[in-house]
Structure formats: C-alpha cells, structure tokens
Amino acid sequence: MPVIFEKSVPGRRGVRLPECDVPCKGDIPEACRRGRDAELCELSELDVVRHFTELSRRNFGIDTAFYPLGSCTMKYNPKVNEAVAGLDGFVNLHPFLPQLDRGGMFTQGAFQVMYELERLLCEISGMTAFTLHPMAGAHGELTGMMCIAAYHRDRGNRKTEVLIPDEAHGTNPSSAAIAGYRTRPMPTDRRSGMLDVGELEKLVSEETAAIMLTNPNTLGIFNTHIHRIAEIAHRHDALIYYDGANLNAVLGKFRPGDAGVDVMHINLHKTFSTPHGGGGPGAGPVGVRETLEPYLPISRVVKRRDGTYVLNYQYPKSIGYMAPFYGNFLVYLRALAYILVNGKQGLVEVSENAVLNANYVMHGLKDVYALPYDRPCMHEFVLSASRQAENGIRAMDIAKALIDCGFHPPTVYFPLIVKEALMIEPTETESKETLDAFIRAMREIAEKAETAPDEIRAAPQKTSVSRPDEAKAAREMDLCYRG
Amino acid sequence: MSYVANTEAQRKEMLAACGLSSMEELFAAIPEELRPKSFDLLAGKSELEVRSYLSGLARRNYSHLVYFLGGGIYDHYIPAAVDALACRGEFTTSYTPYQPECSQGTLQAIYEYQTQICRLTGMEASNASLYDGGSALCEACHMALAATGRSRIVMDSGINPVYRQMIRTYTANLSIELAEAPLVLGQSSRDNLFSLLNGETAAVILQNPNFFGVVDDHSDIVAHCHEMGVLAVQSVYPIALALVKTPGEIGADIATGEGQSLGLPLGFGGPYLGFMATTRGLVRKMPGRVAGRTVDRNGRESFVLTLQAREQHIRREKATSNICTNQALCALRAHMYLSLVGREGIKEIANLCLAKTAYAMERFRAIPGVEVADCGPAFNEFVVRLSVDAAGLIGRLIDHGIAPGLPLGRFYPGMNEYLLVAVTEKRTKFEIGRLAETVEAVLCQ
Numbered sequence: 001m002p003v004i005f006e007k008s009v010p011g012r013r014g015v016r017l018p019e020c021d022v023p024c025k026g027d028i029p030e031a032c033r034r035g036r037d038a039e040l041c042e043l044s045e046l047d048v049v050r051h052f053t054e055l056s057r058r059n060f061g062i063d064t065a066f067y068p069l070g071s072c073t074m075k076y077n078p079k080v081n082e083a084v085a086g087l088d089g090f091v092n093l094h095p096f097l098p099q100l101d102r103g104g105m106f107t108q109g110a111f112q113v114m115y116e117l118e119r120l121l122c123e124i125s126g127m128t129a130f131t132l133h134p135m136a137g138a139h140g141e142l143t144g145m146m147c148i149a150a151y152h153r154d155r156g157n158r159k160t161e162v163l164i165p166d167e168a169h170g171t172n173p174s175s176a177a178i179a180g181y182r183t184r185p186m187p188t189d190r191r192s193g194m195l196d197v198g199e200l201e202k203l204v205s206e207e208t209a210a211i212m213l214t215n216p217n218t219l220g221i222f223n224t225h226i227h228r229i230a231e232i233a234h235r236h237d238a239l240i241y242y243d244g245a246n247l248n249a250v251l252g253k254f255r256p257g258d259a260g261v262d263v264m265h266i267n268l269h270k271t272f273s274t275p276h277g278g279g280g281p282g283a284g285p286v287g288v289r290e291t292l293e294p295y296l297p298i299s300r301v302v303k304r305r306d307g308t309y310v311l312n313y314q315y316p317k318s319i320g321y322m323a324p325f326y327g328n329f330l331v332y333l334r335a336l337a338y339i340l341v342n343g344k345q346g347l348v349e350v351s352e353n354a355v356l357n358a359n360y361v362m363h364g365l366k367d368v369y370a371l372p373y374d375r376p377c378m379h380e381f382v383l384s385a386s387r388q389a390e391n392g393i394r395a396m397d398i399a400k401a402l403i404d405c406g407f408h409p410p411t412v413y414f415p416l417i418v419k420e421a422l423m424i425e426p427t428e429t430e431s432k433e434t435l436d437a438f439i440r441a442m443r444e445i446a447e448k449a450e451t452a453p454d455e456i457r458a459a460p461q462k463t464s465v466s467r468p469d470e471a472k473a474a475r476e477m478d479l480c481y482r483g
Numbered sequence: 484m485s486y487v488a489n490t491e492a493q494r495k496e497m498l499a500a501c502g503l504s505s506m507e508e509l510f511a512a513i514p515e516e517l518r519p520k521s522f523d524l525l526a527g528k529s530e531l532e533v534r535s536y537l538s539g540l541a542r543r544n545y546s547h548l549v550y551f552l553g554g555g556i557y558d559h560y561i562p563a564a565v566d567a568l569a570c571r572g573e574f575t576t577s578y579t580p581y582q583p584e585c586s587q588g589t590l591q592a593i594y595e596y597q598t599q600i601c602r603l604t605g606m607e608a609s610n611a612s613l614y615d616g617g618s619a620l621c622e623a624c625h626m627a628l629a630a631t632g633r634s635r636i637v638m639d640s641g642i643n644p645v646y647r648q649m650i651r652t653y654t655a656n657l658s659i660e661l662a663e664a665p666l667v668l669g670q671s672s673r674d675n676l677f678s679l680l681n682g683e684t685a686a687v688i689l690q691n692p693n694f695f696g697v698v699d700d701h702s703d704i705v706a707h708c709h710e711m712g713v714l715a716v717q718s719v720y721p722i723a724l725a726l727v728k729t730p731g732e733i734g735a736d737i738a739t740g741e742g743q744s745l746g747l748p749l750g751f752g753g754p755y756l757g758f759m760a761t762t763r764g765l766v767r768k769m770p771g772r773v774a775g776r777t778v779d780r781n782g783r784e785s786f787v788l789t790l791q792a793r794e795q796h797i798r799r800e801k802a803t804s805n806i807c808t809n810q811a812l813c814a815l816r817a818h819m820y821l822s823l824v825g826r827e828g829i830k831e832i833a834n835l836c837l838a839k840t841a842y843a844m845e846r847f848r849a850i851p852g853v854e855v856a857d858c859g860p861a862f863n864e865f866v867v868r869l870s871v872d873a874a875g876l877i878g879r880l881i882d883h884g885i886a887p888g889l890p891l892g893r894f895y896p897g898m899n900e901y902l903l904v905a906v907t908e909k910r911t912k913f914e915i916g917r918l919a920e921t922v923e924a925v926l927c928q
Contacts, residue, residue, distance in 0.1 A: 001587075004595050004822055014823045015562040017831045021912040024845060026837035028860055031700045034728050038603045040826040045564055048822045052592075056573035059588035063572030072578050076486050080530045082570065089541025094552050095752035096889055097545070101874040106881060109543030110751050123523055135614040135753065136808035138795070149656045171807050173800035178625070180656030183800045222512040253510050255519045269808065273486075277812030278589035279579035279611070279772065281754035284808075297652070320652035324555070324617045324645045324741075325752025337537060343527025346485035353487045353494070355509045360497045376501075376512065403584050411581075414796070431488035432497060463584040468785035473777035477766065477790070479608045481598040481776075 001058070001464070004051050005481050008041040014048055058464055059278070060408045066434050068361075070380045070411035070423025071169065071218055073248045073270035075354075080341065081273065081334035090333060095325035104310050111309035114301045114326065117336045118285075121266060124339075124347070125244070126257025127287030131296045133327040137245060138171040140265025140284025141212075145179035146319045147263055147288060147295040148210050148239050154295075154317060157237060159209035165195045167219060167415040172212045172243060181209055188417055193221040193373035201232060208238040210263075215242065215256075216249050218415040218423070220358065220377035230260025239263060239292075247271045248427070249355055249379035252348035256287075263288050271350075272335035283331040297322040353428035354379040357435060361426050364439035368446040372418050380425035382418050393449040393456050395420040400467065401448070403460040405441040484527045544751075545881070549914050551843075552886040553864050553905025554694070555616065555643050556755075557744050559722065559832070560909050562823045565746045569816045579772070579808070583787045589811065590786035593774035596818040603724045603821070604738040605731020606760035610771035612814040613757030613806060616741025617646040620688065620718050621653035622770045622804055623737045623759065627686035627714045628659060629803065630768045635660045635683040639671050641693025642718065644894035650688070666895065668866060669858040670699040677707060686714040686737075692723055695856075695903065696840075696864030702733040709734065721745055721758070721817075723862045725833035730760070737761045746820030747813055756813035767793060770804030835908035836863035839915060843906045846919035852926055856901070864905040866891065871926065873902040879925050885918055 043051075060067065067074035084090075089109060098107040118130040134140035145162070152159045162176040166185045173183040186203055189196040195213070204211070211233050216222045223229070230240045242256040242264035248271040256264050268274050269282035276282070288296060294317040302312045342350060355378050362381045366374065369383040385395040399409030399422070411423040426435060448456050460466050489497070498504060528536075550558040569575075573588060580586030580593075593611045600609035613619040624636050636659060638647060647663070654661060660683070664675040676687060687708050692698045705715040714736040719729075722744045730738035742756030743749075761769050767790060775789035795802040824832060840863045847867050848855050856866040869876060873890035880887045892899035906915065 001591070003591065003598070005598065012825075013827060014825050015564070015828060017560075017824075017828060017835065017908060020835055020838050022838050022842035022915070024838050024841035026834075026841035026861070028698055028726055028837065028862070029700075032698045032728050032860060033726060034605070034724070035732060037826055038725060038729075038829065040599065040602060040821050040824075040829060042825050042827070043822060045562075045823060048819065049564055049568060051822070052568045052819060053571070055588035055592055056568075056571045057588065058586075058591070059573040059577050060582075060585035061573045061576035063576045067576075067578070069578055069581075074576075074578060077576050078486055078530075080534055082575075084534060084537040084541075087538060087541040089538075089544040089546045091748045091750055092546040092558075093544050093751040094548075094550055094558070094749045094886065095556060096552050096554050097548075097886060099893055100552075100881070100886070100890065101878040102881070103877075106545035106548075107751070109540035112540050112543075113537075120524065123521065126519065126521075135618070135810075136806070138805045138807045139614060139618075142805055146652070146656065169807075170794075170796035170799045170802070171805050174795035174798070174802040174805035177800040177802075178805050224512060224514055224517070227517065250513070252519060252522045254513050254517055255522070258520050259517055267808075275575040275812075276578045276808070277575050277810075278577045278586070278592075278815065279811035280808040281614075281810045281813055282808040319655065321617075321645060321648040322652060323753070324615055324649065324755075328753040329751040330748075331754055333537075337533055339524075340528055340533045340536070341530060342485050344522060344524035346527040347524065348522075349485040349487055352506045352509065353485070353489060356489075356494060356497055356501075356506065359501045359503075359509060363501050376509065378512070399582065400584065403582065408585050409582055429486045429488060432493045460584050464587055465584055465779040465783050465785040466781060468583050468779045468787045469777045470787050470789065473775040473787050473789040474792070476775075476777070477608075477763070478776040479594070479597055479766070479773055479789070480601045481595070 001054060003481050005041050006483060007047060008043060010042055012042045012044055014043055014045045065406055065408055066430060066438055067408040068410050068424045068426050069408060070425040071245060073425060073427055075273055075427035076429035077273050077275040078338060081337045084337045085330045085334050098311055108309060111301050113333055113336055115303055115309055117332055120339050121285055121287060125264060125287050126255030127264060128290045129293045129296060130285050130287045132285045132332050133297045133323040134265060134284040134286055135323060135328050136280060136282040137265060137267040137284040138175055140286045141171055141175035142178055143286045143297060143322045144241055144263040144265055145175050147292050149179050150295040150319050151292055152209055160207045162209055163203055163211045167217050167417050168212060168214060169245060193219045194223045197225050197228060200229060204232055204236050204238060206236055208236055210239045210241050212241040212243060214246055216246050216378035219373050219382050220380040221373060222378055226259045245270060246379060249351055251351040253351055263292055268332055268335040273338045274331050274334040281328050281331050283328045295319055350428050357426040357428060357430055361424060361435055361439060365442050368443055380423060383422040384418050385420035385422055388449040389420050391449055391453055393453055395422050397456050398422060398445055401445045401456045401459040402441060404462045407438055407441060548884055548886040550886050551888050551904050551906060551918055554889040554903060555741055556749060557905055557907050558749060558909055559744050559907050561746050564823055565816055565819045568819055574815060575812060580788060583785060587786060590774050592815050592818055594776055594786050596814045599818055599821045600758050600760050603721055604760045605729030606738050607763045608766040609760040610769055610773050612810040613759055613771055614810060615755040615757045617649040619739035619757030619759050620646050621650050623716045623739050624650055624654060626737060626768050626770060627716060630765060631685040631714060633683050633685035635662060636686055637662045637679045637684055638688045639676060640664045640666045641671060642688055642690045643694050668695050668856055670697055671704060673704060676704060680711055680713055684713045686716050688716045690718040692720055692862045695858050695866050696861045697859040698727055698862050700728055705734045722833055725829040736765060742817045745817035747816055754810055754813050756810045756817055768803060771806050771809060832908050839910055840865060840906040843904060843915045846915060850919060850923045863907060864903060867902050867904060869900050869902060872899050876925060880921055883921050885921060887918055
C-alpha cells in the first residue's frame with residue numbers, strides 16, 4: 001500500500017477554510033519566514049478517508065481479535081467510555097480556564113471528575129493520596145521515583161541506589177536511572193518464581209533508596225512475602241515502589257497500601273480499560289502513603305467545606321510540575337466511567353475472571369508447552385517454547401503462526417529470565433469459546449512444530465507482510481519518506 | 484456490572500478443568516493477613532445512569548466560552564473527518580506495534596506522521612511521539628546532556644513558563660546546572676543568552692514564536708551556539724511553521740513542540756502530543772519509538788519499529804529515556820489533520836491566524852487606556868497592557884461568555900496589568916469586535 005505522500009496530486013484540496021473576514025493581513029518579516037512550503041500532501045477528503053480506512057484494516061485490535069499480550073491487559077474497552085470522553089463540556093474546556101480569576105468556578109464538573117477518581121483509586125489501592133498527572137505508566141514510575149528522591153533529600157538521607165527484581169519491566173530501571181539512582185538487579189528464586197528474600201537481605205543497605213516491585217510479578221505469581229519485604233526495606237529507611245501494571249489480578253483481593261507499599265502507579269490503560277490507541281495515550285496516576293503526600297506534583301484538586309473544588313498549588317515540598325496541566329484528562333475520565341459502571345462487585349468479578357481465564361488457558365496448554373513455574377497463576381502466565389526450540393521452532397515462530405490463526409500473539413521473549421518466553425494474559429472479557437479456540441490453535445501449532453515445522457517457519461502467510469527485515473531497517477534508517 | 488462474558492455455568496466448567504471448585508481458590512496465594520482492610524465502593528451502575536451522571540458534570544463546565552485564551556494550547560478547528568477516522572477500533576484498541584504483521588496500519592501511520600513532522604520542521608528524523616510539548620522539551624534536555632557529555636542548560640526567557648517549571652522538575656535529581664535568561668517581552672536578547680554560555684553548556688533552549696507570541700529568526704543564536712559546541716533546541720508551534728522559518732532552516736539540532744493544534748481538542752489538559760525531531764547525526768540519541776521502512780522476506784514494502792536498541796525494554800537503565808507508552812493515537816490524529824488540510828490549507832490557517840491577530844491588535848490599540856506591547860512581529864498571540872489588574876478583568880469578561888486571554892501575572896510577578904491574547908482561525912471579526920468592545924466597556928465602568 002503506497003504511503004500517503006505518493007498519492008498526492010498537485011492542486012488537489014481537502015478541507016476548506018472560511019474566507020478571511022478582517023481588513024488586515026498581518027506581517028512576518030522576510031528574515032523570519034520559511035523559504036519554501038512545507039510539502040504536505042494534496043488530497044481530497046475522500047482520498048484521506050480511504051487511506052486511513054485502509055490502514056486501519058491492516059491492524060489487529062481488541063475490537064477485531066483476541067489479543068493476549070502479556071502484561072498489557074488487552075481487555076475490552078467499553079464504548080460508553082468513548083461517549084463520555086466525547087462530551088462537549090469536557091472536550092472543549094481550556095486547561096488554563098481554572099487558573100484565571102474565579103476560573104475554578106467554571107470547571108467544577110471537571111474538578112469533581114478528578115477528585116472522585118482520586119478518592120476511588122485510594123480506596124481500590126489502599127493508598128492515602130493520588131495524583132492524576134502522570135501521562136503513562138513509565139511517567140508514573142518517574143513521578144513516584146522523584147517523590148522518593150524528594151523524600152530522602154528532605155530527610156537528609158544519602159541514598160544512591162534502587163533494587164529491582166530481574167523479571168521487572170524495563171521501564172523500572174530506566175525510570176530509577178532518570179530519577180538519579182544507580183540500579184541493582186535482584187534475582188528471582190528459581191523454584192517459587194518470587195523475589196529471593198534471602199538475596200534481598202544481602203543486597204539492601206543504607207544506600208538503598210527504594211525497592212521496586214510488581215505484584216503479581218511478570219511471571220503472574222503473587223509474592224506472598226510482600227509484607228516482609230516492606231519491613232526489611234523500612235528498616236533501612238528504604239521505600240517500596242509498587243508497579244501497578246498487573247493490578248488487574250487483585251482488585252478487591254489485595255491492596256498495596258495495606259501491605260506496606262509507599263508509592264505506586266496504576267496503568268489506567270490496562271486495569272481500567274482506557275484504550276491503548278496503538279501505543280498511547282495512557283494514564284499512570286501515582287498513589288502515595290501519608291508520609292509521601294507532601295511531595296506529589298502540583299497542582300492538586302481540593303474539596304472545600306462548601307462542597308466546591310479548587311486547585312491548590314501551595315505545597316512547598318512538591319516535586320513541581322510533571323505535566324503541563326492535570327494529566328491526560330480525557331483518558332482518566334474514561335477510567336472513572338469504567339469504575340462507576342463496574343462498582344464494587346464488578347471490579348471483584350474483573351479480577352476473579354481474569355485469573356480464572358488465565359488458569360484455564362494455562363491448564364489447556366501446559367502439557368504441550370513447558371511451564372517453567374508450574375503453579376497456579378494470577379492474571380497471566382509464562383510458557384516457554386524450549387521444547388519446540390529443540391526442533392528449531394522458536395517463540396517468535398509460534399507467535400507468527402498464531403497470527404495466521406487470527407489471534408494476536410502473546411508477549412514474546414519477556415520476562416528475560418525465561419528462555420523462549422510466551423507471556424499470555426487473556427483478560428476477563430474473553431469468553432470460554434474464544435479461549436478454547438486459542439488453546440486449540442496453540443496445540444495445533446505445537447503439533448505442527450514437530451510434524452510440519454516448515455509450515456510454522458513460513459508463517460504468517462495471511463497478512464499483507466511477513467517477517468519484515470528489522471536488521472535492514474536499523475541499518476538503513478529509512479525513517480522519513482523522501483520520494 | 485462488569486464486562487465479563489462467561490456465564491456461571493461456564494465458570495464452573497472452567498474451574499473444574501483447573502481442578503478447582505470455587506473462585507476463591509484462585510486467590511489462595513494471597514494470605515488472609517494481606518486481604519483488603521477495606522474495599523468500600525458503590526454498587527455498579529448501568530451505562531445509562533453513568534452516562535447521565537457524567538453528562539451532568541460536563542454541563543457544569545463553561546466549555547462554550549469564546550476563547551482568546553492560548554498560552555501554548557489553542558482553540559483551532561478540527562475537521563469532522565479526524566474524529567470519524569480516529570475513533571476506528573482498529574486504531575484505538577491496538578497496542579504498541581510489537582508484532583509488525585498485525586500492526587502495519589499503525590506502523591505505516593507512524594512512518595507517515597514522522598514524515599509530516601520532518602516536512603513541517605525541516606528536520607531529518609522524527610520520533611513516533613512524546614507525551615506533550617513540555618515533556619518533549621525535558622527529553623530534549625536529557626538528550627543534549629547525554630549527547631554532549633556536558634552539564635549546563637541555558638533557557639531563553641521566551642520559553643513557556645510551564646515548560647520551564649517542568650524542566651526544573653525533570654532535572655532536579657541530576658547534577659546539572661540550569662541558567663535562565665532574564666525576562667524580555669520581545670525577541671530573544673542575544674546579549675543575555677550569550678553571556679550565559681560557557682564550555683559546560685550542553686544546550687540552549689529557545690521557543691518560536693515565544694510565549695509572548697513574538698516571531699524571531701534564531702539563526703544567529705544557533706550559529707553562535709555551534710561555535711561553542713552547544714546544541715540548539717527550539718520549541719515550535721506547528722501551525723506557525725506553515726509560514727515561519729523552521730528549526731531545520733536555522734540549523735537547530737533538536738526541534739520539539741506541542742502538537743495539540745493539529746487536530747486535538749482542548750480537552751482540559753490532555754491527552755496532547757509532544758513531537759520531537761532531530762538531525763540524522765543525533766537520531767540514535769533521540770528518545771521514544773521510531774518506525775522505519777524496510778522490506779519483508781518476500782521483498783514487500785513493510786514498516787517496523789526500529790532503533791530499539793536505544794529503548795528501555797532492551798537497554799533498561801542505560802536507555803535514552805524511560806518512555807514506553809506514548810501518545811500514538813494523538814500522533815495519528817495530527818497526521819490525519821495535516822493530510823486533510825494539506826499543503827495549501829495549513830498556510831491558509833496560518834494566514835487567517837496572522838490576519839485576525841493583526842486585526843485584534845488594531846482593535847485593542849483603539850481602546851483608551853490599553854497599550855499593545857511593542858514586542859516584535861506577532862503570529863497569533865500578543866501582549867496588551869491594561870490600566871487595571873488583568874486577572875480581575877478576566878473574571879468580568881467570562882460573565883459575558885468571553886475568555887479574553889491569559890493574565891501574565893499568573894507566571895510573572897509584577898506583570899499584573901498584562902494580558903496575553905490569542906486569536907485562531909475560528910475567531911470571527913464579530914467575536915474580535917465584541918472582545919474589544921466588552922473590554923472597553925468593562926474598563927470604562
């Protein structure tokens with residue numbers, strides 16, 4: 001399919017603009033003007049509509065197919081969320097409005113959205129206070145790590161490093177590094193699949209600023225020692241950072257705040273169903289316990305005695321501005337709709353069914369694929385294609401064969417501690433019929449890996465492209481159309 | 484209610500297949516003492532009830548004001564086709580395109596978006612997007628520090644004051660020095676900037692048009708920076724780039740900006756779109772995802788995420804940035820917008836902004852007691868000095884359905900009488916006239 005610039009026809013016009021209705025022209029001096037036009041394409045509106053419709057047909061989405069991408073929580077994104085995020089009263093609201101004189105009175109509805117969502121996230125997580133400003137999970141991690149740095153600075157602690165399990169998401173170490181810390185990996189116990197607490201005791205020291213944990217971890221295993229880990233950390237005045245990427249497993253079953261967690265983020269685009277949009281926008285609100293609250297970013301929404309809401313900037317210990325305004329408002333508005341629709345019982349059902357679906361698929365596959373950590377899983381589990389690899393069929397081959405079966409592949413080659421990893425997260429919104437079809441496809445692929453491996457290596461065959469040359473892409477760096 | 488599909492009977496069947504008899508057994512790994520101390524939420528509501536509740540909250544917002552309020556976020560027109568196309572589930576409900584065969588739509592769109600940004604900015608390589616214009620500038624600082632191995636950032640006074648605060652936050656834990664040029668309302672003061680440069684300076688941060696709406700030609704500043712081995716970073720306003728000298732033309736090393744004006748609504752602060760573009764020489768230091776064109780094993784043109792060796796999921800603590808989820812759908816909207824308005828359309832929009840701004844300045848000049856600050860050439864925003872406190876005036880104009888601008892006293896102490904007024908192509912001659920007349924009437928009261 002040609003790139004859009006190849007379709008351009010000189011002189012063709014798309015959207016029309018109004019005639020100029022003022023008797024002025026304005027002037028930009030010659031020295032400040034650009035030399036020649038920006039070479040944007042010249043297309044009719046229909047040309048553009050067809051182009052993007054065609055592009056959309058070359059994409060898998062949750063709306064089109066089962067998408068068991070591990071650690072990404074690809075659940076159904078309810079359409080009512082889109083409807084409320086499209087309401088004029090939210091969409092056409094200028095973010096500077098509440099910063100004008102009396103302006104807060106003109107955005108009370110938006111403030112109430114923020115305040116209510118913060119309170120709900122506190123109750124769901126057991127934390128004391130939330131900021132909605134972080135615009136993605138990694139942005140939440142950075143915000144949280146900066147709050148931790150400010151906390152230690154404030155107390156005169158000289159902390160230099162952050163401990164992170166070896167199965168953690170790559171964002172953990174990079175966020176800690178950008179917050180100014182050295183990072184040290186901690187090993188996972190080979191038998192339990194949990195952080196090795198004995199090793200942790202050896203690694204933790206007065207230099208430790210924080211321990212970053214994901215629980216359940218990326219193997220889909222719940223760490224029962226979290227309370228003990230928090231105690232060990234706190235003994236050294238180190239804090240516990242909880243990566244909420246996998247919160248979908250434990251709604252109503254476990255609250256990080258109850259287990260000694262000091263700072264955490266929640267990926268609203270995972271657990272709370274806001275669409276991923278092909279890689280964003282997301283929202284990564286950060287929750288803290290009381291002692292960390294003074295360091296949260298400004299501004300914050302405060303409810304006054306008369307029931308009205310105001311923005312408050314008077315937090316002298318705050319880390320400052322993480323976002324230009326109040327975070328991805330239209331994203332977290334969707335999450336509020338989702339929480340209100342689900343309610344208490346609904347959220348519990350979310351986690352129960354997410355965990356049930358994962359265990360069901362795991363049981364349907366563990367006799368044909370290696371399961372390095374063979375124990376009940378939470379919302380996801382990690383298979384290894386090690387058996388198939390002996391015949392030369394690797395995790396990526398299995399992923400590509402799944403595409404021909406109409407499924408989006410699981411996450412492959414992550415976590416790094418599992419060889420030939422296939423990380424599968426079905427989510428609660430998938431039906432038994434879909435899961436059964438997926439199990440059948442995975443079993444057929446395992447069989448073909450032995451009987452007809454070339455067929456697997458040839459996959460995918462039903463898509464517009466097959467196994468693009470990534471080395472060539474990195475070498476040639478064709479990042480911009482120059483035709 | 485939840486969005487779970489399986490029936491009670493199916494759940495029982497599935498539990499049995501796992502060798503379990505109750506849902507609770509699935510959570511046996513969580514010991515009793517770690518169970519929630521509280522989970523006090525309301526019962527679920529129907530879609531109808533939630534929609535009506537949130538519609539009620541939406542109605543409490545004053546979203547139908549006539550905006551002359553900008554400050555980096557502008558009320559531009561969004562063609563209907565942008566909304567119609569961007570809400571397609573194939574785009575909205577997909578993840579980061581890790582599997583290229585399932586994601587050629589997203590990947591080709593990113594490649595095309597990168598091309599649009601390069602053509603608009605005159606730069607050689609763009610990434611797939613960052614969170615917003617402010618965090619893009621913060622990432623540019625990190626990039627310049629890493630690329631030069633130096634430790635000082637110099638900020639011009641015309642940078643958006645919110646971005647300046649963000650840069651302070653983002654660099655607070657690093658051993659670096661931030662130097663800020665003293666406030667000048669007009670074009671960048673060369674003397675002020677040059678006096679702050681030294682051998683440790685990694686980058687100079689500029690903005691064009693600057694926060695006060697003033698257009699500049701920063702070529703001489705960039706040349707001077709390069710003589711000292713300093714990188715030049717320019718934050719730009721994409722609509723203005725239809726007319727204004729580009730970061731590429733002035734020789735900037737990194738261009739960033741807020742892409743909200745390209746088809747994204749005001750949305751009370753987001754989601755917006757941070758864009759970043761650089762030279763080919765610096766591309767491997769650039770943060771964020773990048774799509775590249777290649778061929779598949781049958782020689783067919785294909786698109787993939789590339790240069791991933793810079794990224795956090797490979798490089799972990801040594802990555803150029805921690806960014807993972809970005810603003811892909813917002814970048815897609817920007818690409819749709821630019822495709823729909825096209826080469827002529829974007830110039831027309833920019834010229835409408837320019838003309839209407841000139842007209843608004845003329846109308847303000849005619850108001851007794853009001854002075855239009857002589858800052859230099861304006862694009863779509865300008866500063867006026869009132870004879871009264873700007874913040875108080877605004878409150879009274881909002882009662883007339885007009886948001887007349889941003890009071891500069893919000894960010895600059897001692898500038899309480901100054902108002903920053905923005906005019907886009909959406910504002911009509913009548914609305915501009917009504918703004919001027921209402922300001923005059925309120926001042927005369």
